[in-house]
Amino acid sequence: MDSALIPEGAKRCPLPKFSIGIAIVSAVLLWGVYAMFLCWFKGLNQTNMNDYYGFALWIWADLAVIAVGGGAFFTGLLKYIFKIDELKNIINFAVIIGFICYSSALLILAIDIGQPLRGWFIFWHANVHSMLTEVAFCLSAYFAVLTIEFIPNILENRQANKVPFFHHLAHNMHGVMAIFAATGAFLSFFHQGSLGGVAGVMYGRPFAVREGLLVWPWTFFLFTWSAAAYGPCFTLLVTKTTEAITGKKLVKDNVIHLLAKISGWMIVTYIIAKIIDTAYWAMVTAPSLGFNLSHFYTDNSFYGYWMLITEIVICGVVPGAILITKSTRENPKLRLVAIILGTIGVCLNRWVMVLQIMAVPVMSFDTWALYIPSWQEIATTVLPVAYGVILIAFAYRYLPVFPQEQELNQVKPVTE
């Protein structure tokens, strides 16, 4: 029925099957949308946040999707600036994932703020000293970049491409994509960093605060670096998932191996920096403020040392090691383990840098604050996932996302 829209030569599942799948995911989406409207109309009392947890699940989700969405800017940087041409075979998908992540982040922010209709004050009345201001500016600008990067792919749709203007526009945009990608990398560097800076500058919070370079605390650089390192893991993970769902190989192994290798080396270098940062913070920064490391990890079973070890060793050192070693990297199972661990690792890092900061008491007579999100918070956090699935499904079905798809899935000529 919709075959006119499907990329030429590509094989897609029948429309009814596709529709059923979409309907199921849409139900989840609607649940999230319902919760979103509850939050908008009734206010944030719908959440389990409180005055100790001004930042909670949503801010974590924001940071996490932006971190894993970092695959877009980093792949773009590698492809357009460092001219690693193989990556053209995955760049479209990286951009779509990035687009989903960043639009989700903006949506969550619009729910998370107490006065969504005044959200634009962050631009209009900007305080340039606030990390959050930098986040807002660079995030929105970078979202514009992602949109620009996504547009040519949309215009390459079989029907759209028939329109000469769209055809030319897509072509022209490809031509100057390097400039957009460079701008995107510049913006990403700052907003990823600023998101790290959000925590690092809170000098009232010894668990968060870091020393740094000029106005930028070390978390600024660690966040950028980790997004660049782990973002590609997520890109690979989503690619792998898409391949599993569609039952097709979509990207050639050499491309996957290359991205995995780059990601691996990024993770290794990041994790070394992270270990140094953690050690310096634990041995110098926190003690100078009167805190032992044990203060942050021994009160309750949730925020224990296990979290630190999981984040740095299990989800940092291990995937790094797997991905930089040729034999393990090229073993599909181990690679899958590594990219899953890597994705978990960066999400856990963002969790720690948002929620554990809020949980740790600072005044000696204050107590730990633990928090369990409300269903409205969970639903609105699941919403972007559902939205992402739907967008990927549509993109995959109707856009030439994977240049190698046809080559890899040629129907063998039937020998007569």
Place this chain on the structure above:
Amino acid sequence: MVQENHNSAYKFGMVIDLDKCTGCGSCMVSCMAENNVPFKEDETNKKDSITWMRVYKLTNDKPFPDTEVVYMPRPCQQCGGKGDHGHSPCVSVCPAVATDYGYDTGIVSQIYTRCFGCRYCMGACPYHARYFNWWDPKWPEGMEKYLSPNVSPRMRGVVEKCSFCYHRYQAARDKAYAHGNKDHIKEEDYQTACTTACPAGAIVFGDLNNPAHEVHQIVKPDPHPDPRNKHVAGKSRNPKIFRLLERLGTNPKVYYLSEREWVRKQGDNYLEGEWEKIKNHHGKASHG
């Protein structure tokens, strides 16, 4: 970007005598009544109960019968930030300049109509002095008639906090203008609602920069930075006086006074053995 802080300006501050404080709650209620703070059916979840002035209960954790208890009222600490340059933990992070540092008063303001409720300031404040309006403020039928026009009630979705009763400062300033002495607000003309309400007289409020003011005389703030921590300024030279979390370099303008050593120790965090080493140096007039 070091700004000239408090030169020929006021620096309003407070000292609270914890030995006099009885934990009676007058300051809390006076604050709520003065500043149109709402209330809701259940206020027992103290993590979402708006109390600009909150009274903490501190204990020495000793077993019966050696247990001791002290109450600690905690308004907004009106931090001067590192080096007392006005970059308070909350002010420096607010993305929309909805909270600002008054270099002429030392008071951290909050503009409710500007705030869009991102709550970054709440995360940045280690004192939990900032409160979010999770609910629309609602009063039982007719009760909104007691609301004071001096402070606007806050709408849902914005952050609020103690302002050192800034409207009282404005009134005092207007009075000083009217008397043709615009640069000199009298000590008794500007007192916060908690100060005047305290039945034990435990709170003393005034201009920390003015040697004639009682608060200055009690606190005796050291004009020089702390030699042990360059971020700390205005440390009290009275060894019985401390500030909350002074080591973080937030430079609060709320000082606490206690004769009890364990109380002073709880004002900050110390590694093992650290307190024993520094308690004797604590607040000493090293130079000046």
Place this chain on the structure above:
Amino acid sequence: MFPFSFEWVWDMGHMVFFGGFWYAIGILSAGMTYCIVKAVLNTMNDSGESH
């Protein structure tokens, strides 16, 4: 955001921050304008050729 909003100060912070921001926005809009204008021209050329 703009020099006419009242919290604007002509200091290093504002100039660096907004300098960077407007620079990025400038590149993006210039790039997009270039692509669109060129696409319009291309389209017009196309129709010229075909007729």
Place this chain on the structure above:
Amino acid sequence: MKVDRRSFLGLGIGAVAGIAVSPMGMKLTDDSAIWTQNWPWTPVPVDGKVNYEKSVCSLCPGSCGISVRKIDNRPVKIEGLADHPVNDGGACLHGIAGLQYLYDPARIKTPLKKNGANFEKISWNDAIELVAEKLSNMREKGSPEKLACITDKEQGSVSGLFKRLLKTFGSPEFYTMPSLESYLEITASALHGKGKTIAFDLENASFVLSFGAGIIEGWGSPVSCFKANASRKTRHAQLYQIEPRLSNTAANADRWIPVKPGSEADLALGISSVILKNNLFDSNATSNFKGDLNKLAAVLQKDYSLAKTAKITGVKPDDIKKIATLFAKAEMPVAVFGKGRGDGAQSLKELAAVHTLNCLVGNINKKGGAFVKPNNQYLEFPDVAMDSIAKTGFGKNKTGKYVNQFFEEVNRSSQSLIEALFIYNANPCYTLHDTKKIKKALDKIPFIVSFSSFLDETAMEADVILPSHTFMERFEDVPSSGGLVKTVVGLTRPVIRPLFNTKTPGDSLILIAKALKGNIAKSFPWTTYDKCLESLTSRIWNSLSEDGFAVLSNGMPGDSQPVDVSFLAKNPASLKAQGNYDLTLIPIDNMRLMSAATASSPFAVKTVSDSVLKGKDIVVEINPLTAKGLKNRGFAVLTTPMGKTRVKVNINEGMMPGVIGMVTGLGHTFDNKYVSNKGVNINDLIGQVIEPDSGLDAAFGIKASISKA
């Protein structure tokens, strides 16, 4: 023109782009933000001219001067009145929250009449007529003594008018609720003779030995006590606090001496014993003792030796000796009684034993000591007209000596002892022990008239409610009370026009009296209460109306006072807590919760710690040694002989082992969701224990057990 897909698309894109760059988007964005800044459901207080009015707070017996800030005619804030002789600018949280009572959701807005289980609105005329008719019938039947009345206090013109109405009607059944003031008078009466009261010079005392008196928990005149306590530090005066729990007063004291609940009297007698044995007493003072001192000394030597006292009280013998010595040798010692706020159950043995300490060390009517002074007399009532019915009725014996006994007798009697009851400013169904029993007694009284401003637990039991103005809407004289050194009368003034169809209680009484006609009407010759007040206080009216208060006496009474210790010399037994359980439940008076006739305000309840009230659950305090098996902040079932209740547990080192502490002032059941249906009323769990020698309810607590829920 043919609109094909391409031009349609172009048109659409063009339109979107057009709207995006047009000012409409910006205008909408801006307008929506402005709308959020002016949400119509967020109130905007009306501005106006600021003015201040002086008045007196009568929420508690403290009688503090207040300054009410108004915007035009609208009161917006209550603050302490500077230079007022009682509180000099300070104010307690309840007074500051006073305006919340004005707009309390539980306020009664118009006269009500019980119809079945519900109330219906009636007019003032009908209400007064109804009351007058019932009362007339009683007189016609010749039983005027079956009209009883309960108010909050003896003093003041409103109580005076109630008493007057009863007298001219022909009934002696006038009762007041227990209060610190009533205990002070009872104690003074037992030791020094009738018509006197006691005050404590806390401002000057150099050594305060407090037997559980919550000096900073609302005892006496709270703000005045706060001030005296705060000055202790600069005066280098000391406070020793004796009670089972680390109360705020104990925490603020120089020393906390935990004592087994209910053994305070024994400790006081033990200390007296040491003082007498070691010749630490003041020999001049003992000359004022009229007989029986030797007898008392003998009793003390025999039954209150150090070892015995230590065993009873749990205080170490050395400590008892040390306290006795410190107290006797202090320059200006004073021993203070009245556990908690001093308005709960007390035994005369304890009151007398503690006050005997003052008498022994000779600090009566000396600076920094205890003042024994005559009761306030500033009202000049004209004579009461009484007919023969009134005279016969008034001459009959009262049903009970005190209000507790009154209810007990009403319950016990098979006949209808009381046919009509007036209740004003009292909430016995909430504040007296064993509230079920109190309600049962009220059920036996066929006609109850409440003068309450709020539909509280007792007003709910009434047949007719003649609602009163709150203290912010009326004139009233407010005599200081509760152990205050100065004798001050304050004037409560209306700071706002009455919000509802209510009346000053005095006016309601005048209307009832006029409706009853004859001598009764003659005894109430005033047209209004305000005129009545002016004439009753004519001696001090100028000062009252100009300054808002009149100081009747400032200094200490100069005379020496006779001391009669015959009550103690009879060696009355100490009362035991009721029941057979292992633990003892005791009430905790918390400054932030009112537990008398007036309930707490929403603001006050908001300030209550979550270790006292969590959600709708009351939290009880218990020592870790006693809390075996219980989880901190977990649920438990508390059982007393009176019943069971679910509580939360606060495991707390500040509580003596073997004791469970429960806050007073929670568990209200009236219609104010901010205050009511939170926790339980401890008075539901404690039964009364009448002290045989005095008739007082002396239940300091009750035996209890606690187990995991």
